[in-house]
Amino acid sequence: MKKRCLQSGSGRALLLMCPGWIKLFLLFIMALSIESLHANEPAPGFVNVWLPLQVSGKVMSDEGNDLAGVNILEKGTSNGVVTDSSGAFTITVKDEKAVLVFSAVGFVTQEVVVKDNSAKSIVLVREQSNMDEVVIVGFGKQKRSDMVGSVTSINAEEFKKNPSSNLTTALAGRVAGIIAYQRSGEPGQDNADFFIRGVTTFGYKVDPLILIDNMEVTTTQLARLTPDDIASFSIMKDATATAVYGARGANGVILVTTKQGREGKAVLSLRAENSISTPTTNVELADPVTFMKQYNEAVYTRTPLGQLNPNTVLYSDEKIMNTELGVNPYVYPANDWRKMMFKDYAMNQRMNMNISGGGGVAQYFVSGTFNKDNGVLKADQRNNFNNNIDLKSYSLRSNVNIKVNKTTGLVVRLSGNFDDYTGPIYGGAAMYERVVRSNPVLFPAYFPQDEQTQYIKHIMYGNFGNGDYRNPYADMTRGFRDYSTSTMAAQLELKHDFSYLTEGLSFEAMMNTNRYAYFDMLRSYNPFYYTLNGYDKFTDTYGISNLNPATATEYLSYEPGDKVVNSTFYMQSMLNYKRTFNEKHGLSGLVVFMMREYLNANASDLQLSLPFRNLGVSGRGTYSYDNKYFLEFNFGYNGSERFHKSKRFGFFPSAGMAWTVSNEKFFEPIKDVVTSLRLRATYGYVGNDAIGSPQDRFFFFPMLT
Structure with a gap:
């Protein structure tokens, strides 16, 4: 009976029972296995060292x-x-x-x-396609492919291409449906006016509702927002998108969210820019000689005997000829007011620095911005002050996210905007208006000092007659105006996830406050006006006399201006639900309660001193099937103190549906040509409670005393 090699037992017993050639083969395999097991182990007495x-x-x-x-x-x-x-x-x-x-x-x-x-x-590779992109909408977020309402988002990087420090000037031409235009390029007055789908309502507020991190702000606060702080920028156009804002959404809504910190090492970003600003175009003005000739022609055209009218002063041929020849410019002045008062360009600076990072418990984003915008007005070196426009803007922002536990989070946001302005008393636009409307040949801007006037310590401004004519150069250089603004905002958000009760359920609460303060002041002197008093054409000498020695001053006076202080308080709480069933049925809904109060601290009358208040409930419900069919219903039930208690609240519903045709099977053959095709229809009501004017907002009272 032969012994079998393969049987139970230890390895040593197997070797004893196997034939000789099999023993050699098994010993060889075992030796290779032992060498493999010990190949990565350090030799006895040595320590394994990792080489960087x-x-x-x-x-x-x-x-x-x-x-x-x-x-x-x-x-x-x-x-x-x-x-x-x-x-x-x-x-x-x-x-x-x-x-x-x-x-x-x-x-x-x-x-x-x-x-x-x-x-x-x-x-x-970019994380999401355009249709999968998450878009910020009213009180929440939606995938672009799930949206029914008309919402357009702008990539924040696009705003960095804007050469201006004013963000509102970057809106024109970037979004379909927005009408934007800029009335002035003067620093501090250069906010662009913009409307969403035109002016759709009446009242004293026809511009969109602007929200930054769900906090209502003014156009100037949006203008001071730096592109480096923007995470998303959404524009809500139709009733389905804005109905949740009810009585305040008729003019559209602009919703901006700012950046937040993320877990990881601190990331520091710095951006500094310098730009040159020049006027895009200038009004063509007639030269002084043409001005006088056209003036005389206008007089003769209207009154052929105008030269006999003692109230009509015609320019003589001698004055026209000597002005054209360039004879003494102080006797025959030919002022180019625009060239005399305005520079060709101005240099502007912008700088932003931000840092973000954090750990598992808290993340932070801190940003600081400085902008300096200069005007194109010239300053007279004989004054000890600069009357040119100088606007310095400072912005600070801090967003801190705190993870309290697995289901609860806090967000603390602090921001501040500060403006310091110095400029001419009447403003840059008024200076240009004076250039256009002032006579260029009646008197010089000022008379130079000579041996007889060398001890005079003031500028001898030119004038005519009794000194009642406007000298634009004197208006520009006689003083300056200062103003300062500060806007402080604080916001606290609480978020809690109720998924342990039911999947997709969450709760959010938020409150914020906004404080605004403004003051201005004037410092100026009364100019000394001089007029021509005799001219000797043989010696080319002239005399001058003072027109207002009793009222003119050589020192700067102080005049306090307006002082404005106001505050806004806002609070909202929201219950949100979002869930997908069987990978095809998407269901979401939210209910929001909100209240707002605006108070003017230094109102000029009783009506303006009363608080402006809004109270309301809003909601949204959406349903989607297989990323093809979408339904959405929104409503806002809002009240305002402006209306009688019987009509104080209004209901603003909206509904919409959408069909993504490109996700249907029958569409697949042409998807290479038409990548996305979507049909949608919406209908709804929105309102505007800012009707009339703030001074007469209580229409249901015949008189308020």
């Missing part, structure tokens, strides 16, 4: 652009770096088996093993 490895490379987007600020982290460690402005990086890892994690906002996170040598050139 330095890795360098560059990160780019799938569009071929260098990506700055990309987080690069060695997986499983806290070792990390950030790419520089050109997308380059250098990191030291423990060995070639290390895994690097590349992450950036808006891009798909990518992991790369160092030994594969692929870390030297990284291409990050």
